Amino acid sequence: MNDNLHQLRCFGCGSRIKGTEAQADFRCAQCGDLFEVEYPGWQQRRGNDRPNPGALKWLWRERRASSEWLDQSGVWRFRELLPILDSFGNAMTLREGNTPLYPLFRNARALGMDQLYAKHQGMNPTGSFKDTGMTAALSVAKERGFEWVACASTGNTSAAMAAYAARAGLRSLVLIPEGKIAWGKLSQAMDYGAVTCQLKTDFDGCLQLLTQIVKESPIYLLNSVNPYRLEGQKTPAFEIAEAFDWNVPDHLIVPGGNLGNSSALGKGFRELHELGLVARMPRISVIQAEGANPLVRSFATSEGMEMAPVEANTRATAIRIGNPASWRKAARVIQETGGWCLDVTEAEIAIAKAEIGAEGLGCEPASAVTLAGLKKLRAQGKIAASESVVLLLTGHTLKDADYTIDFHRGTLLKEEEAAGHAAEISALRRNAVAVDATSAAVLAALKESVG
């Protein structure tokens, strides 16, 4: 391992260890908190010793035109800021990252804004943002000689891990909560050849059990407690800054589940700022589902200082997490950037998802909490019409097609959940209609649809 280029620093007690010294569960032996990757080579130097911002920006853009695999990856083209491998030749990439930043014209207009964008991480090889983290951490696993990797998952991490493990020739073990993940994601883990165990517990129970298992066997843990995952997941921050010509947007809105992603994006922007590549950090807000909102409660009761786990329940199954591992890191990102932490209801998620779909983009339910949260922040006067806002869409709409179909068929929401939203829902629903195979019948259906 390239121990002279990086080290791990405990987020809780600040103690530092070499990358190879981490325990199997990636918890600090002193205080039990999680680690962050640090790069003393450039983080602690001053002045001329620091990487040259102009040269880096030029190099990273040049690589987009390169035909080298590593350069074509939206993670590894930024490799100067993630020197976590002994040799970049060991990087296992599926050409992840470099995802589109789409303007959301209609949603912007509806909110009276003119700079609203979606960074669509669902446009990654396995359909979610997890690929950017997986290429980093799986490459570390491979370089360190592990034969088995494992994760607990609400579906997307397992899909990403199984794919990257298969490409690298490693075996993978997936623990998922039985009946509580979307079929599309489960099918990916099977397709990519993972050993998939459905457990009669929730995500938090799966992660707890896996933590025990990795301590007993030579299996490399690939949940986002693994700090190398966050190194890959910080790179969309670089892409966003680059897309804004190194002037960051005013505000970034991210869904919150296990809270690794918000932590990683905050780290990405923090590093750009420390290195002088951008002049400031954007505000970063985290949105949770009302039924899985431990961080929201933590801010309400202790300003993000203490967190009590909750029993999680939401149909946005990707973020059905009651005891998020990275909550302290995410709380710091919200605090240091002046962001907010709020929750949204099941109906608000479903409506926002249909509105993103109606823009021709689509996303999975967990991603749609970002738009639902933005609407709330606008209504509360916390985001001005003139601000530039980026919504981080974490997963592809095909990840959970059942949810979409149930919404459009009118079977997704219970009556009490939909109460007060009937008009919005009926304006968005586009159910498939059964008609006779005649042009008259099809044209009649068309007429009916336009009222």
Ligand code: F0G
């Ligand atoms: N959005 C999607 C689509 C997700 O799959 C997840 C997490 C999140 C948001 C939340 O991100 O956990 O970093 O705060 N999915 C994990 C999984 C837990 O197992 O796939 P987070």
